[in-house]
Amino acid sequence: MSTSSDTSVQPGTALLQFLSSQRVWVASGLILLVLAVFDTEQAIESTVFASTALIGIAPFLIFSIAIAAYANATGADNLIAKAFVGAPAMMIIMGALAGGLSPFCSCGVIPLVAALLTMGVPLSAVMAFWLASPIMDPSMFFLTSGVLGFEFAVAKTFAAIGLGLFGGTVIHLLSRGGHLSDPLRDGVGNGGCGGAKMRAPKPVVWSFWVEKERRRTFAKVSLDTTLFLAKWLELAFILESLMLAWVPAETVTKALGGSGIGPILTATFVGVPAYLNGYAALPLVSGLIEQGMSLGAGLAFLVAGGVTSIPAAMAVWALAKPRVFALYIGFSLSGAFMAGLFYQLWTIV
Template sequence: MWMDTFQSFLSIALELTILFVVISFVINFLQAYIPYEKVEKYLGGKNKGIGALFALLFAFVTPFCSCSTIPVVVNMLKKKMPFSIVMIFLFSSPVLDPTIITIMGVVLGWKVTILYTIITAVFSVIIGFALEALGFEKSVKNVVMSGYQENTRKFNVKLALRETIYLMKSVYPFLLLGAAIGAIIHGLVPTNWIASTFGSDNWWIVPIAAIVGIPLYIRLSSMIPISQVLIAKGMALGPVMALMISSAGASLPEVVLLKSIFKKELVIMFVLSVITMSTISGFIFYLI
């Protein structure tokens, strides 16, 4: 049994490693052609609809986890960008990682991935505009956070390779952790138990998964291999996606960082919004 688990880990890890290296290198290389100055101009423009689209685009081309998004959010607030646009970026950046979404497409299927991308993007926009309409802009503190640098470098093959290596150091361990957890679930957890406990008939698992995902702080890169095994074992897609979105969209370290720039009521609303987005998204996948 342990040998089967180890072989499963090697298989999952090898597949994800090849995908991760190739996709990361290509995306880092192509970033040279992204006009960041124009993107920033549209983010702070008067047209909120165009600003929302560019916030999603900016979130997609800046592959950050939930914590590393915060300095960028502070920089956007300092530049007096519209509050709703900043919130759209805050919610969408951790869940719209181009590398991980591509891996998700290969591992979980493109139908699931496209639906995931559309749902998280739409909910990010809805939540961003809703928070502004409800007056939560007043809950932003006046803070200055260092450590953020704008991307002004031109990418080439050497630089893309260097960025890929850097990304591997910061993200790849979580990918391996996910592969290890997935292999253990594959080898040691009974299929019948997962199917009967977390199967399609148990709708109540969806909101529980959404709530549980936040304190776990499982990065999206770790959740992909875990999700693949859970689905293969018989777990319904709804709770898997709810867990994936909530764990990527918010975390305890991020909440602590947000408390330094947001007042308590906005931090609470942020967490509730992530849980709501995860739960409704999970039910959409559940119904499908």
């Protein structure tokens, strides 16, 4: 006689798992549903606003998706391994450039950074890459151009690279004094797919369409990126519509408007808890700017929020010791403030 255990998933559990995996779509749907019940006119306005905004940035969205898919299908992200060779100063520069221009997301950076550190790459170069990576990538550049304008996208790119150079240089100076030896937590290895790319980079195949597996990669990344961007941007545009409708312009202008230091400092610290996602934050900042937020404060918000976002910050916390994490947060906030201040000065000159 044999017994068997029921390993099937209960309907209620399956539903909860599904809702959890689709929580961003669910959040958008619930917001519109609640609005439809209590404020039908606003529900219609928010739906039209979000749909119109998505259509408006569609060309930038399509181009950014194509870039992300092409980088993965061709293996162009393997080129990152070539950035970390040479003298320390050159590695810091290349690390900042690679972080600001490479197509890595916050999660994809984790195994790569672990591999770099465990292989003996100086913390200064890794920190430069670490700080710049969450702020900007090719896809983000084109979406930022579509939502906030080309000049703002360029400023954000310079902010990413500048923050990487700033953090990497300070870490280099501290390391020379012996203050940051052994930065990794105990037990952190060099595993992961990102680590493999660093240890044994594969050749780039620019004509990816000649290989079936690479065509599949292109299709999969295109679909995944489309769904990822669509769900976050839909939620962001709905929230932006509500912010424009319910938050008085004079309130935003009073707190974050003007050309002084105060609004930029406020935006730097507000960006830490208020930042949702790199893509979702763009429409929100656009709405705040329309309400009176200064451009410098907008840049400070995006930089501070991007570097201290949960995926980016958790990557540092999981791999590095607390003192390195504290430096990372310090660089993030001070760098965001300086970036916002410099950009504000640029806009009024």
